[in-house]
Amino acid sequence: MIEIHNLEIENKEEIKNFLRNEPIFTSHKLQTGNALSTYETHGRLFEQFDVFSKLSNSISEKVNLSFMDMWANINPPGTKVRPHNHYTPDHPNSLVGVYYLCKPNNSGNLIIEGNMIDVQEGDVIFFNDKDIHWTQKNKSNEDRIAISFNMRWHCPLIYNV
Numbered sequence: 001m002i003e004i005h006n007l008e009i010e011n012k013e014e015i016k017n018f019l020r021n022e023p024i025f026t027s028h029k030l031q032t033g034n035a036l037s038t039y040e041t042h043g044r045l046f047e048q049f050d051v052f053s054k055l056s057n058s059i060s061e062k063v064n065l066s067f068m069d070m071w072a073n074i075n076p077p078g079t080k081v082r083p084h085n086h087y088t089p090d091h092p093n094s095l096v097g098v099y100y101l102c103k104p105n106n107s108g109n110l111i112i113e114g115n116m117i118d119v120q121e122g123d124v125i126f127f128n129d130k131d132i133h134w135t136q137k138n139k140s141n142e143d144r145i146a147i148s149f150n151m152r153w154h155c156p157l158i159y160n161v
Contacts, residue, residue, distance in 0.1 A: 026041055
């Protein structure tokens with residue numbers, strides 16, 4: 001797993017405003033309650049909306065890999081993400097990532113293979129596509145907003161940075 005704390009994004013507020021004001025979200029089966037995702041209709045945000053180009057470039061520069069897909073998830077209070085992985089036979093050994101755009105206190109952390117990752121707003125976490133992961137319930141009074149993605153990776157991630 002790779003953790004990057006406080007990834008600098010020039011247009012973070014612009015992305016937040018875009019996601020709060022654009023009708024691009026739908027319900028998603030991996031989440032409970034009233035959680036929303038762009039996965040079904042806008043799964044390649046980095047190609048579909050210019051507002052995500054600085055984010056995708058910042059992430060690509062850190063790991064020198066290309067994106068396969070990227071989507072946004074909003075977890076309102078009381079929602080969580082159920083355990084799942086991103087492995088597919090078509091793209092084995094991909095690198096999974098999550099960028100925490102909005103991470104209020106008490107909004108739940110990321111769990112990877114049973115290990116809690118204490119994430120803060122601005123953090124990006126990378127892990128293997130076969131790793132089972134989920135989130136804790138959002139117990140805050142605000143939305144948790146994460147940008148998730150898969151990148152092309154040709155060998156398993158076996159080190160920590």
